[in-house]
Amino acid sequence: MTNDNNKKKRSLTSKIIFGMVAGIICGLLIQNFFSHNQFIDTYLVNGLFDVGGKIFIASLKMLVIPLVFVSLVCGTSSLKDISTLGRLGGKTLAFYITTTAIAITLALFMGIFLQPGAGADLTSAASFSAQSAPSLGEVIVGMFPSNPMAAMTQGNTLQVIVFAVLFGIAISLAGKPGERVANFFSDVNEVIMKLVTILMEVAPYGIFFLMAKLFTGLGLEAIANLAAYFLVLVAALLIHAFVTYSVLLKVLSGLNPIAFWKKMKDAIMFAFSTASSNATLPITMETATHRLGVSNKIASFTIPLGATINMDGTAIMQGVATAFIAQAFNVDLGIGDYMTVILTATLASVGTAGVPGVGLIMLAMVLNQVGLPLEGIALIMGVDRLLDMIRTAVNITGDSVVTCIVAKSENEMDVDAFNDPNAGEIELAMKKSA
Template identity: 60%
Template sequence: MTDKKKASLTARIVTGMGAGILTGIFLQMLMPDKSDFIIPLYFFDISLRALLIDGFFEVIGQVFISSLQMLVVPLVFVSLICGTCSLKDTTKLGRIGGKAISLYLVTTAIAISFAMFLALLISPGEGVNMTAETTFASREAPSLAQVFIQMFPSNPFAAFAQGNMLQVIIFALLFGIAIALSGKAGERIASLFEDMSTVIMRLVTILMNLAPYGVFCLLAALFTDMSPDIFANLLVYFLVVFFALVIHATVTYSVILKVLTGLNPLVFLRKMRNTVIFAFSTASSNATLPITLETVTKKMGVKNSIASFTVPLGATINMDGTAIMQGVATVFIAQVFNVDLSLSDYLMVILTATLASIGTAGVPGVGLIMLAMVLGQVGLPVEGIGLIIGVDRLLDMTRTAVNVTGDSMVSIVVGKSENQFDESVFNDENAGNKVENIDFQDLDKNQSGD
């Protein structure tokens, strides 16, 4: 029964994606070039775009995303406190953080280097010969010193309200360390946060029931307004980015996992399936964070003391997918505008994108903001972003799937290196299936039984 329900939920999400795409294509046939379709009635006319695209689909899709985003700050805060206060040895916490951050930065540097190499090899922007007519103001990438300064909150409640995840993480770590060092009082507070964690994860489970409907509405709206001409003109760019993303997710992560842990990469990739689908449909590492955390702990076998630290950290600083897009886009825009970049320029792009990824929020579309910063560092016209923005949403979905795969891989490597990893759970194909065994009637029974 458990397997049936698990397959049912997975099938529902995939069905929602497929139905949303087909619905969007059908609506685009009715309303080409973002036009409208009017349904005449006796007393008034109904706008199909206002009713469906800007109405029903927009409302349901955004409510679904908002519901998931609602959980991000409390989940990260509570999970990090639970994980940190369970580590009585504070030196161990520093060791875990050092391993995780090092791995995240290394994989990001590998990602953008490979992407730029592939783009230079294929040259997706050659022959376009465009000239920049408009000067766009771009934000400068923050210095490394500024990144570290901004990590520490002057007002933690402001960090919560603004969703500044780096500051939330720092405050949660400090608060968790204080709990671990506070004796009996700390144990009572730690017990409270453990209960809060259980309640939040139950809320995550409930919201997962809404995933197929939210995914349907998001993709239906997306594919309704996606112009076929954009795909035709940017097909090579799209395929280069997509190919680099797939290779990084399947080959780079698999090689690192095999070399550092000896585990079977195929098992890892199979168990990431549902999380990847969810990440692809939401295009948000933060929105997928609860699902990633469940997968890493329940299906992969990483102890919560490690996963509750590495997964939220990865959702904040691990932006391999975004780095790949930035690498290919930089080369593409340089070729389109006939700008020759030197080796030092390419090295600057790698360094800037890697360090800037530390402060990148895991929300849809943020990669374009970071790309403007990267382009500004090497003197490329920021207006070039307009060339790729049409296909960026679909690529955004793909690179989010890559990001959460990297978060999970690093969590396994760190967990195994710290002996906080259950290999029998990792090798058990049925491990964690009960996470998706969701039934509202069962919830009501459980609540009445308690």
């Protein structure tokens, strides 16, 4: 029985990889051989691929708010000591800010050392205008919903998190009535996780549609024109993911990074294909609780918060982009300027949480702080879509690493499950057959 379940799990992973590769190949073939075919463009690219991909993304996003609210209520209501929540929140926020600061520092170091924009002498007639980011005070006030139902319908994750925490605390203090409500939410949480399982079964098809649509219009010539910037940024992202996170996980928790990476592959592929931390959140939650052995009371808090404010991948983009734009426009930045970039990007990762187009808003803020032209953003936007996919994969990996570290420090982690390569697979298969 165990072997059959393992085969099912491996089969799903293989199907996801196959769907991704097949979509990329299909998109490149259409771009190179059928780019002017009206029928294919209308009914295949902007028809089947576009509609299928959007339905898949919408289906994932459909679960985000219910999953965040219900799982966080379950986790918070199970806390017997409310002071634990303050310690948990402070610890989680500190880790997220620290990893973001490390990310931006690494990116600036590589950007300065490898000089991706040296000799480019670029100019651009294009312009870019980013919406202004809210002040820190506005962000804090905006975290508290005046209408919780409106916050849910609008997808305001920070407000949903705050309301869910307060609601969960009330349940834990309400005695017998609270126990009955907590049992109800526990059942609802199981139903939502079943929905996640169902979506994972159709994921290979959704990923195929997304990849095929993307690569029919992705200008690979833009990558050639910005090859140095592209390669330096990808290298920084991979170093942060595989080196920084692995070292932090091993040093701060004693957990095996290799076991971690093996269990994260499904979530990473989802993040890469959707380029959305929020859309991947249900898969990240399922991976953390069922595969990595993290208690739901920890994962339900750290992962939604990380999907909202933890942007290591975006911070790396800002560091490399700042160095590239400064070099391309022949602007010399001093040590003080680079320190300003580190501080601004780290604080902005929290201050712009939940704002659409957050990556470009944060970059615009950083460039303004050191006097670089915003037109530089227009230069790199041609390759930003593909890089955004890699950044998202790094972001959700960082969320999961911090979740494991915090869970281990709080003794809310099943280490045996983490080390068991089959953990979660049997449970997942049982849920499918139930």
